[in-house]
Amino acid sequence: MHSQAMFFRARADERVDNPVLQRALAKAKPLFVGKRAKGIEGLADDGMEFEALRQAAAAIRNRVVDDLDVWLEIFEERARATGAEVLWARDGKEICQLVIDVARRHGVTKAVKSKSMLSEEASLNEALAGAGIRPVETDLGEYIVQLAGEAPSHIIAPAVHKTLAEVEALFACHHGRSPLPRTAADIPALAGEARQVLRQHFLSAEMGISGANFLIAETGSAALVTNEGNGRMVTSLPKVHVVITGIEKIVPTLEDFATLMRLLPRSATGQTISNYVSLLTGTRRPGEAEGAEKTVYILVDNGRAGLLGSPWQDMLRCIRCGACMNHCPVYFSVGGHAYGWVYPGPMGSVLTPLYTGLENALDLPHASTGCNQCGAVCPVGIPLSRLLHDLREAQVARGLRPRRERLGMWAWGRLARWPGLYRWCARRAARYLAWLGGAEGRIRVFGLAPGWTAGRDLPAPSGRTFHELHSSRQTKIG
Numbered sequence: 001m002h003s004q005a006m007f008f009r010a011r012a013d014e015r016v017d018n019p020v021l022q023r024a025l026a027k028a029k030p031l032f033v034g035k036r037a038k039g040i041e042g043l044a045d046d047g048m049e050f051e052a053l054r055q056a057a058a059a060i061r062n063r064v065v066d067d068l069d070v071w072l073e074i075f076e077e078r079a080r081a082t083g084a085e086v087l088w089a090r091d092g093k094e095i096c097q098l099v100i101d102v103a104r105r106h107g108v109t110k111a112v113k114s115k116s117m118l119s120e121e122a123s124l125n126e127a128l129a130g131a132g133i134r135p136v137e138t139d140l141g142e143y144i145v146q147l148a149g150e151a152p153s154h155i156i157a158p159a160v161h162k163t164l165a166e167v168e169a170l171f172a173c174h175h176g177r178s179p180l181p182r183t184a185a186d187i188p189a190l191a192g193e194a195r196q197v198l199r200q201h202f203l204s205a206e207m208g209i210s211g212a213n214f215l216i217a218e219t220g221s222a223a224l225v226t227n228e229g230n231g232r233m234v235t236s237l238p239k240v241h242v243v244i245t246g247i248e249k250i251v252p253t254l255e256d257f258a259t260l261m262r263l264l265p266r267s268a269t270g271q272t273i274s275n276y277v278s279l280l281t282g283t284r285r286p287g288e289a290e291g292a293e294k295t296v297y298i299l300v301d302n303g304r305a306g307l308l309g310s311p312w313q314d315m316l317r318c319i320r321c322g323a324c325m326n327h328c329p330v331y332f333s334v335g336g337h338a339y340g341w342v343y344p345g346p347m348g349s350v351l352t353p354l355y356t357g358l359e360n361a362l363d364l365p366h367a368s369t370g371c372n373q374c375g376a377v378c379p380v381g382i383p384l385s386r387l388l389h390d391l392r393e394a395q396v397a398r399g400l401r402p403r404r405e406r407l408g409m410w411a412w413g414r415l416a417r418w419p420g421l422y423r424w425c426a427r428r429a430a431r432y433l434a435w436l437g438g439a440e441g442r443i444r445v446f447g448l449a450p451g452w453t454a455g456r457d458l459p460a461p462s463g464r465t466f467h468e469l470h471s472s473r474q475t476k477i478g
């Protein structure tokens with residue numbers, strides 16, 4: 001997917017002014033937050049504690065990331081022993097080439113797909129279509145965005161930005177039927193309609209393409225965690241199954257997988273367990289009624305190996321649950337498309353600059369209020385706020401911030417070296433802001449930073465600086 005992250009500000013402005021998107025986001029946020037809160041509360045009923053589980057999950061992921069080469073070799077050896085083929089891709093271009101080669105070897109003309117963010121990284125659908133192979137997304141949300149010609153806007157709810165009316169209109173147009181009256185459209189009916197259409201594709205596709213939530217090293221298996229039955233259709237009906245996944249998705253054992261599964265569905269959707277948890281090992285064995293005759297794993301780097309040993313290595317622990325974006329005030333103000341690449345929200349604000357280049361995503365490390373809700377809910381304890389802060393520092397070190405900002409910081413630095421002058425300026429500024437706030441104590445328009453008051457009033461300071469308040473308290477105590 002070609003990154004548009006450079007245009008985050010402009011894209012965010014457009015989306016803040018889009019009432020349809022804002023309605024869809026306002027509806028989704030409380031659902032995500034409420035369900036996760038209930039799911040995490042439920043851990044106590046099962047005798048588990050979130051913080052202890054989180055530390056265990058982080059330790060599992062760290063163990064893998066610290067010795068990634070070793071675990072990858074173990075996985076490769078075990079997967080080959082089950083009859084699967086294991087291929088390696090350095091980047092998106094290689095992913096596309098490998099999938100097209102496999103498709104050509106097996107005479108594939110249509111590929112059904114289950115959700116795979118890596119295929120989004122690689123723009124695989126475009127490459128397949130260019131090679132004469134029809135890709136059909138089968139996760140309901142992915143199917144909707146494919147019909148709309150859009151990219152997913154959320155990693156677990158790809159069409160969260162769409163309203164019911166928009167989906168109804170889209171289906172009417174693409175399924176060749178008349179639009180339904182507004183009151184007649186409902187979610188179960190639309191899901192049923194999509195199911196009818198997709199069933200034909202499942203039965204006629206020669207290849208299934210999926211991602212994997214985890215790769216289990218000890219058994220050479222892929223674990224797929226879904227809420228729709230499409231994952232099982234994609235991986236078991238077509239004769240060829242291709243799994244495309246990042247090299248960091250390994251977990252050592254089935255027991256480790258079980259630990260992570262205590263947190264993944266709860267963090268993502270609040271469920272104790274997802275509707276479908278599939279462990280796929282090797283190919284169809286003699287006597288088995290279903291399963292792919294050919295299984296191919298494509299293990300992808302695309303920037304991941306570069307994070308090993310770097311200050312951002314913690315990010316490789318990510319299990320793609322989406323909790324960070326579900327709790328992010330910036331994500332729910334601008335929606336996922338504003339971020340301009342595959343991964344939105346706080347995890348995207350870290351990953352996009354790292355995978356596509358810091359200079360190509362200048363605003364993303366700043367797309368944060370610093371509230372650290374993302375870090376607080378992350379089930380593998382990724383310090384997202386700290387990583388965003390480190391990216392900002394890296395931008396400054398590389399001279400990637402705008403001239404005006406650098407000049408401002410330079411002036412601030414000079415001023416801070418003269419405590420007397422600094423205090424005098426701070427006093428003047430505090431008095432001025434208090435005067436600006438008037439009797440109400442609220443600043444309605446702040447000329448120096450108009451963005452701060454564009455959508456809300458800025459509470460005015462009391463008129464006294466921190467130093468003044470601190471000294472007066474000391475005097476009283478004394």
Ligand code: SF4
Nearest residue numbers: 318319321322324378
């Ligand atoms: S960074 Fe943490 S919260 Fe966000 S998707 Fe990854 S694991 Fe989930």
